[in-house]
Amino acid sequence: MTRLPAPIEPSLFKRSIEQAARARLALPVLLLSAALAMAVNEATYQHTTATLSRGIALTDARLEAARTLQALTELEAAARAYVGTGSDTERARFDQAAQLLPRLQDKALGLVAQVDTEGVLGVAAVRNLIDEHAQRLRAWVDASAAAPGGSAAAGFDDARSRARSASLAQAMDALLTQAGTLQQQARLSLYDAFLLSRFAVHALVLLALLALLMFMRQLRRADLQQAREHERLEGQIRERTGELRDLARHLVSAREDERSHVARELHDEMGGLLTAMKLELARMKRVPALPQAALDRIAGFEKRVNDGIALKRRIVEHLRPSSLDQLGLNAALEMLCTDTAAVAGIVVTTRLQPVALDRDAELSVFRVVQESLTNALKYAHAHTVEVRLEATATHALLSVRDDGRGFDPAAVGAGHHGIAGMRLRIETHGGQLEVRSAEGAGTEITARLPLADASISGPSRVAAG
């Protein structure tokens, strides 16, 4: 029996973690943690993507804003040139710039709007300023076209136009700066998100690792517990088997004791009665002048009493085989077989080698042969029976084979308990009993018993000097 290591007493911390793991909430908590970590990770991804897109948009917006301002400058320059010269080339230049401006403006302001997802920036105001400036320039150009000469030029307040232009550029610049600030904030929150995501992933990995460790530990404990349980059950089986064997031994010896007791009672009580009857008959015979018929009757009666005495002896001998003690196993078996053959009218052959067994084992062998012979006659209706006893270096081998009807040893039926009893009896001596039989194929009962240790097996029955 291998000794298992004593269970390691876990620390309070470990114990409480294990308790938590064993609780019903363990799985939901684990799943929730996983879902949370995934959500955080996904949100971070989304946030990152959006922030990166907005960063690109902001860069583009700056470029487009510069282009827009350049287009405005070009528009204003073209307007001045046209008003100054009235040249159609300049007018075409103005129209081209005016045509280009809305596209550039939409593009720039659209990009700014992308950065300003919450609409906090004054995009509309800048748009109005651009539109207003462009309209004034157009109005000035149109007025100059209608009335060529100085009046149109005079109608345009150059200082105010310059101021408008400057404030426009300023507003645009402010807009971009604000957008830059927004983007900067978004970038800062991105760091927070990264940090959160990092912690979430680390925590999830740690949690999963812990769960895995606990699972493995649990598996190991379960294995250990199973092994212990297995061992305990095996021990219990061994114990029970031992108890059963002891019980069987006890029953066998109790049965033999009871048989001896009955044999003695029968001998003493019935023997006393029959002996007294015999004496009475002997006295009766000596009564003078008895008629011959009476003497004949007395003789008949006496014969029956003698039959009764012989019957009593047979029964007593069957109950406790005294021949075993007097003559030894082989001679007792010979006698048993001869008697059985004579009484039942069958052929019983014997091939018996001397074997060294102790007294109880000899009695068991005798009983097995006795019961096998009874079975061969009673159930199998055999005509011939062969009884063999052989000795190997370590074991005595007994075989009783008949040519009777046979039976299916696997089926439970008449004689089943008898065979179980024989087997148990042989097993109490550390031997084995086997039954080989089939319907119509006869029966062979074999028993294999360890030989008695030479130091134990005393010649208990030998009385000769």
Next chain:
Amino acid sequence: VNEQLHIVYVSQLAPGHDHSVFGSVCRTARQRNTELGIAGVLLFDGLRFCQWLYGRPAAVTQLMASIAADVRHTDVSVWLQALLPAQDFAPQWRAGFVEHEVLDGFATLQGAATPTLLEGLAALLTQADLEPPLPIPALGLTLGSRVPGAPG
């Protein structure tokens, strides 16, 4: 210390008692004699008892006194009382039956010398129906040197 007291007596079934006395005597004697370490044989022919007892002198003497006082038999006549060399044996007490004529034959030896009596007793035992039976090899032995029932 190395001697055993042997006693052989013959008695009659007391009037008013029948064969069932034998059974009841056996029932108590089988166990008691084994406990006292007393061996021997009780024979019954239907009317007479013949008992041979041997063992430690004190135990045998005490047992014999109580036997003599037993009212179930009368005419207790001790035929032999002798100290003989002890045998190494497991005490075995037997009981059984002999035919009336066979016991009559033994009765002719009353008053004979101890060896003759013991030889006659051995011959008597071979014709008795004993329980437990005598070990067969012991049957042919002279009682002076070997005692029936004493395993070698």
